[in-house]
Amino acid sequence: MPMPEMKQMLEPAALQALLNDSRLDASLAHQQPQAWAQVWEGLAYRSVSYAPSSLAYQQAYLEDAGWQLQDISLILQTDGRPCGIFPLALGGPPGSVSLSGFGGPLMAPLFVQGLSPNTVKKICARLLELLQMLAQRLSQSSLSLQQAVLPDQAALGLSEWSQQLLAAGASVTVKHDLFVDLSPSLDEIRAGFRKSFRPLINAGLRHWQVDLMDAAAADAAVWEELKALHLDVAGRKTRSDDSWQRQFSMIQAGEAFMVTLRDPETHRLVGAGVFQINRDEGLYGVGAYDRALFDKPLGHVVQQVAIEYLKRQGTRWYRLGERQFAQDQPTPSAKQLSISAFKQGFASHVFARPEFVWPMAPGV
Numbered sequence: 208m209p210m211p212e213m214k215q216m217l218e219p220a221a222l223q224a225l226l227n228d229s230r231l232d233a234s235l236a237h238q239q240p241q242a243w244a245q246v247w248e249g250l251a252y253r254s255v256s257y258a259p260s261s262l263a264y265q266q267a268y269l270e271d272a273g274w275q276l277q278d279i280s281l282i283l284q285t286d287g288r289p290c291g292i293f294p295l296a297l298g299g300p301p302g303s304v305s306l307s308g309f310g311g312p313l314m315a316p317l318f319v320q321g322l323s324p325n326t327v328k329k330i331c332a333r334l335l336e337l338l339q340m341l342a343q344r345l346s347q348s349s350l351s352l353q354q355a356v357l358p359d360q361a362a363l364g365l366s367e368w369s370q371q372l373l374a375a376g377a378s379v380t381v382k383h384d385l386f387v388d389l390s391p392s393l394d395e396i397r398a399g400f401r402k403s404f405r406p407l408i409n410a411g412l413r414h415w416q417v418d419l420m421d422a423a424a425a426d427a428a429v430w431e432e433l434k435a436l437h438l439d440v441a442g443r444k445t446r447s448d449d450s451w452q453r454q455f456s457m458i459q460a461g462e463a464f465m466v467t468l469r470d471p472e473t474h475r476l477v478g479a480g481v482f483q484i485n486r487d488e489g490l491y492g493v494g495a496y497d498r499a500l501f502d503k504p505l506g507h508v509v510q511q512v513a514i515e516y517l518k519r520q521g522t523r524w525y526r527l528g529e530r531q532f533a534q535d536q537p538t539p540s541a542k543q544l545s546i547s548a549f550k551q552g553f554a555s556h557v558f559a560r561p562e563f564v565w566p567m568a569p570g571v
Contacts, residue, residue, distance in 0.1 A: 217297055217344075222279060225344070229337040231330070232287070236280040242289040243282060249319030252357045255483045255490040255526070257317060260462050262294055264453045265309040271447040274300055276309070283316060283334070285326050291318040293334065297345075305347050306338065312353040312562055313338070315368045324367070331371050342567050350565045352377070356384045356558040358524050359487075369561055377565035382535070385527040385547070385554040389489075389518050396514060401552030408511045411504035415478075416471045417512055421464040429467065430455045432476045437495040454481060454492070463492070464516060466509045478505035482513050489517040489525040491550075510553050530557055 219235060226233055236243050243259060255261055266276050276298035283291030293316040296309045308314040316334060318327055342350055354369045373379065387396065397405070420429055434451055438444055457463035462485065468478040478496040482489050491513070496505045510527075517525050527550040531539040539547075551557070 217277060217279060217341075221344075225337060225340045229333050229340060231281075231333040231337050232284040233281040233293075233334075233337075234284065236282050236292065237278055239282060243280075243292055246282065246289050246292050246317070246319055249321075250317055251320045252359050252523075253485050253487045254317070254355050254357060255485060255488050256314065256355060257292060257294060258462065258483070258485065260453070260457050260460070261483065262309055264450065264457070266296065267450045267453055268446065269310045271450055272300075274298060274310070281334075283318070283330055285322070285330070289319075290322050290326070291316045291330060293317075297341075304345060306341055306345065306350060308353070312351040315352070315354045315366065327367050328371075331368050335371060335375060339567065348567055350563075350567070352563040352565060353382075354561045354563075356386070356526075356560050358386055358388070358556065358558060361558060369563075372563050372565060375565060376568075377563040379561050379563050380536070382560045382562055383530040383532070384558050384560050385530045385550050386556045386558060387514060387525040387527065387553060388555045389514070389522055389525055393515060393518055396518070396555070397511075399555050404507055404552050407504035407507045411468075411508035412511070414471075414503075415505075415508060416469040416474070417508060418467045418469070419464060419512060419516060420458065420467065421516075422459055422461040425455070425459045427455070429465075429476075430458075433465065433467075433479050433481070433495060436476050436479065436497070437493070440495050440498055457483060464513075466512045466516075468505055468508060478509060480506070480509040480513060482517070484517060484520060484522055486521070487523045489513070489522050491525075491527050506549065514553070527551075527554055529560075530554075 222235070234242070240259065247253060262280070266278060269276055276296045279295050279297050281293040281295060282289050283293055294308055294314045296307050297304065299305050299307070306313060316331065338350060352372060354366055389396065420426060454463060458465060463481060463483045465479055465481045467476060469476055477500055480494040481492045483492055494506065494509065514525060529547060530551055531543050531547040533539070533544060
């Protein structure tokens, strides 16, 4: 059955007109992917969430769920030279069209190292003007935005983007992300784990057959085993084959890896975790673990082995995910709280992540 048409689409010519009106020097990213790659190489910190493969996967995942999305991500420029990237999507569930960071709050722009503060200030101001114009066109009464955690830049204080949002009247709440600093030795990193985890990890390493699949060992048959385990654990098919294939392609391209645990006697897959990776950051993606073995050290071992691999590859930080608390809004489930508390047992740092709600002025 064909998908229902989106309520409203933004033609490239219409977006270009808005760019001109905002005086923002920018171009559509999908028209020049090499420019995104050029900026990526110049970033001080490469967040996995901004990688083209991550954005394409997120778009595919949402489209599997019935969303319709138009990628209008921007290459930000100064004097015609690429200097920043800004992920941006238009769309939503059938009948709903809004601006988002591919299903979540709008992501902050990232800029190449060495760009002058005055240039950053000017680009941020004009980008906010553009977002106001887009919101007006969509009759969107407010925008949800966030400032990604960039651990190496945390000591620099509040970003220019965040400061301008607050000055424009945005309200702010704080979420929390868990990270592992991978610069110490493995012994020092492991010493920082929750004390009760260490004997569990040792027992699991002795009990399970542990394997690691990266680009050099990418095996489609093993990937199919993960899909089958995930289906068994979830009790239903939650994702399309296309989204699974995109993740496997990340492994083939060296942008992800998988840790697997097997019963040493039957060779049956009992647990696995998939992690994205680049020079600066690793990210825990998807995991699946045999429900009948939840009292066994499965996830503990997967995390340990993943951290060891990230360390060997020279990755600087490992992002485990969000640390949720009972008072967060929306209220997390007991399962979500349990999972995030488990992840914190490996974390060396908890960083604050500002999220903003920016109401549009009357008439916008």
